[in-house]
Amino acid sequence: xxxxxxxxxxxxxxxxxxxxxxxxxxLIYKASGVFNFAQGAMVFFAALTFVSLLExxxxxxxxxxxxxxxxxxxxIATERVVLRPLINQPQITLFMATIGLTFFLEGFAQxxxxxxxxxxxxxxxxxxxxxxxxDEPMTxxxxxxxGINISQxxxxxxxxxxxxxxxxxxxxxxxxxGRALRAVADDHQAALAVGIPLQHIWAIVWGVAGFVALVxxxxxxxxNGVQFALTFLxxxxxxxxxxxxxxxxxxxxxxxxxxxxxxxxxxxxxxPYFAGGGIENWFPYVFALVFLLFRPQGLFGEKIIERV
Amino acid sequence: MLYxxxxxxxxxxxxxxxxxPIRQDRIAVAAMLVIAFLVVPFVANQYWLSALxxxxxxxxxxxxxxxxxxxxxxQLSLGTAAFMAVGAFMTYNFELRVPGMPILxxxxxxxxxxxxVGIVFGLPSLRIKGFYLAVATLACQFFVLWALQRFGWxxxxxxxxxxxxxxxxxxxYTFESTESKYLLTLAVVAVMALAAxxxxxxxxxxxxxxxxxxxxxxxxxxxxxxxxxxxxxAISSFYCGVAGALHAYTYLGTVEPEAYSLDLSFRILxxxxxxxxxxxxxxxxxxxxxxxxxxxxxxLSGAFSHLTGIEVSHAILxxxxxxxxxxxxxxxxxxxxxxxxxxxxxxxxKLRLWPFPH
Numbered sequence: 001x002x003x004x005x006x007x008x009x010x011x012x013x014x015x016x017x018x019x020x021x022x023x024x025x026x027l028i029y030k031a032s033g034v035f036n037f038a039q040g041a042m043v044f045f046a047a048l049t050f051v052s053l054l055e056x057x058x059x060x061x062x063x064x065x066x067x068x069x070x071x072x073x074x075x076i077a078t079e080r081v082v083l084r085p086l087i088n089q090p091q092i093t094l095f096m097a098t099i100g101l102t103f104f105l106e107g108f109a110q111x112x113x114x115x116x117x118x119x120x121x122x123x124x125x126x127x128x129x130x131x132x133x134x135d136e137p138m139t140x141x142x143x144x145x146x147g148i149n150i151s152q153x154x155x156x157x158x159x160x161x162x163x164x165x166x167x168x169x170x171x172x173x174x175x176x177x178g179r180a181l182r183a184v185a186d187d188h189q190a191a192l193a194v195g196i197p198l199q200h201i202w203a204i205v206w207g208v209a210g211f212v213a214l215v216x217x218x219x220x221x222x223x224n225g226v227q228f229a230l231t232f233l234x235x236x237x238x239x240x241x242x243x244x245x246x247x248x249x250x251x252x253x254x255x256x257x258x259x260x261x262x263x264x265x266x267x268x269x270x271x272p273y274f275a276g277g278g279i280e281n282w283f284p285y286v287f288a289l290v291f292l293l294f295r296p297q298g299l300f301g302e303k304i305i306e307r308v
Numbered sequence: 309m310l311y312x313x314x315x316x317x318x319x320x321x322x323x324x325x326x327x328x329p330i331r332q333d334r335i336a337v338a339a340m341l342v343i344a345f346l347v348v349p350f351v352a353n354q355y356w357l358s359a360l361x362x363x364x365x366x367x368x369x370x371x372x373x374x375x376x377x378x379x380x381x382x383q384l385s386l387g388t389a390a391f392m393a394v395g396a397f398m399t400y401n402f403e404l405r406v407p408g409m410p411i412l413x414x415x416x417x418x419x420x421x422x423x424x425v426g427i428v429f430g431l432p433s434l435r436i437k438g439f440y441l442a443v444a445t446l447a448c449q450f451f452v453l454w455a456l457q458r459f460g461w462x463x464x465x466x467x468x469x470x471x472x473x474x475x476x477x478x479x480x481y482t483f484e485s486t487e488s489k490y491l492l493t494l495a496v497v498a499v500m501a502l503a504a505x506x507x508x509x510x511x512x513x514x515x516x517x518x519x520x521x522x523x524x525x526x527x528x529x530x531x532x533x534x535x536x537x538x539x540x541x542a543i544s545s546f547y548c549g550v551a552g553a554l555h556a557y558t559y560l561g562t563v564e565p566e567a568y569s570l571d572l573s574f575r576i577l578x579x580x581x582x583x584x585x586x587x588x589x590x591x592x593x594x595x596x597x598x599x600x601x602x603x604x605x606x607x608l609s610g611a612f613s614h615l616t617g618i619e620v621s622h623a624i625l626x627x628x629x630x631x632x633x634x635x636x637x638x639x640x641x642x643x644x645x646x647x648x649x650x651x652x653x654x655x656x657x658k659l660r661l662w663p664f665p666h
Contacts, residue, residue: 035439085642092384093641095439096581099574100637107630115623235570238443246439274458281454285447289432292444296435 006150007268008261013154015260016161017223020216021237022244022252023164024209029246030185031205033091034083037098040234041105042210044226046071047217051120051226052113067214074105075206083202106231117227120218157219164215165253168208172249177204185247239288245298254299259284312660327505344494349487357486358559364599365490365497366554371579371591372504373547378577379586380508381540382520383433383441387448388576391545392552393568394422394452397462399553400471404464411476415496415553422549423542425452430541434534437523449570456565463565470564473557489558496554500547505588507543516540520586578633582640584649593648598633605629 583594
């Protein structure tokens with residue numbers, strides 16, 4: 001039973017990491033109806049920029065700030081160069097454009113900073129003495145529960161994710177810009193008619209998505225190293241979206257938790273029956289598919305109504 | 309002047325409905341086939357045949373398969389490479405396990421296996437569409453590669469999952485030279501492309517397009533949605549499966565499951581975006597473009613380093629290539645969403661009137 005809980009907790013915490021990436025997708029989808037396939041590439045780009053700055057001896061907070069500025073610039077440029085000329089095109093065209101953007105960003109990031117993998121440690125300063133958040137089990141927790149090991153790092157990222165979601169929820173619900181965002185998401189044309197500047201709003205959304213990508217990139221990078229495989233990890237956010245629904249922030253979180261937990265449990269308990277495991281790679285997708293057969297719009301997605 | 313159908317009157321329905329109703333088109337297609345079959349093998353050198361023309365034909369076939377599904381039936385798929393992998397590995401197994409199996413029959417049966425996989429992973433398309441479906445096809449991509457790597461049976465228990473294609477023998481003749489492999493590929497691709505062109509004129513093809521344009525409306529006018537969508541998946545996967553078999557047997561010779569990664573799926577998707585979504589010709593143009601672009605870029609970088617003396621490393625080149633691919637996709641989607649095929653169409657319109665502007 002201990003083992004079960006350890007796997008479950010590990011899965012849930014890993015799921016939060018997926019949620020972080022999924023959150024970026026949801027933000028952009030909510031505000032512009034674009035399924036931004038490039039979110040994974042943005043995570044990779046942010047992580048690579050951040051780690052390269054750190055390796056050049058830049059202070060961690062300054063590095064975060066510079067990366068954030070870079071991500072916002074990319075967001076604005078994307079809006080200007082890719083999205084604005086494609087207004088009123090079918091959604092699938094926009095989706096394919098973001099696949100193009102993915103290739104561009106991946107190539108650009110590696111052209112700037114090289115393609116070798118980097119290690120990343122989240123520490124408060126570059127010289128000793130310093131304190132870092134590492135992927136180590138928390139001793140007090142395992143003593144308390146009688147041997148359930150959870151990584152200190154996973155708990156940290158869970159808190160970061162919680163803080164991020166709260167901040168985003170407040171931003172969406174309470175601020176003027178947040179209201180404008182929701183208006184744009186409801187109806188582009190009506191929003192324009194009441195005087196909401198569509199293009200500014202999109203630039204802001206892409207900037208916020210860039211920020212989420214930075215956070216996800218830092219956490220994923222610190223966990224698995226900053227390397228090209230990061231872009232594939234981001235694909236794991238897709239089944240999360242299928243389960244949670246494309247338009248829902250809580251859906252992204254809950255979907256992440258479900259995917260994380262089922263993935264780990266399936267790997268441990270079903271894996272041995274499937275040619276020696278490794279089913280983590282496809283299980284979330286198939287699980288999401290089966291789920292969709294029963295609820296095509298996901299858990300919190302908007303009901304699809306079709307008229308002819 | 310060059311392209312004028314004036315005076316070509318059609319006096320029966322059969323004439324009106326032929327594949328190439330305009331005489332110039334018929335002549336052009338016949339001339340292309342004659343050149344491809346009779347002239348190219350004697351003119352082109354080994355490098356051209358093995359590194360350019362054969363892969364171009366194979367990718368054209370795969371792009372054609374994807375175009376049937378995405379361009380004609382409107383179901384976006386990101387799992388093309390997985391269907392190719394099924395084709396390649398099943399051909400290997402048919403050849404290995406059934407003594408005296410004719411290779412063309414193996415190709416066809418492998419295509420049927422790919423079609424079966426396509427139907428299974430096409431099932432979700434009955435309930436979901438758009439992005440949801442695109443993500444669903446990713447499941448196929450990951451599942452198939454995982455199965456090919458994990459179950460030793462597929463690769464006859466070779467250590468790293470690598471298969472080596474058997475010799476291609478048809479009626480006692482062994483296809484070993486580059487020229488003969490090229491001709492075999494060309495023959496298969498030509499027959500299948502013609503079949504696809506024909507298919508799009510039939511009721512089935514029209515049903516695909518009706519489903520693409522609006523599936524609810526198609527259902528209302530009495531098109532069986534389930535049958536049509538699954539048929540699109542099956543035919544598309546069949547094409548991709550045969551393309552995969554050719555990829556392994558006439559192009560690479562030795563393949564591993566990793567060769568059919570998500571990256572290849574994207575490349576084929578790019579081919580149809582650049583070439584033209586919903587166009588047979590577009591599949592060929594897009595495949596030619598994507599096959600030639602890396603070669604063009606490396607020539608360009610060679611010229612660049614020759615002129616300036618700065619060596620462009622391989623890593624930089626491959627990153628630049630990714631950037632150019634990405635930028636081109638966005639550029640084409642903005643400027644000409646119907647791709648190179650549409651440009652060709654515009655060119656034809658102009659030629660019809662030339663030398664007059666109107």
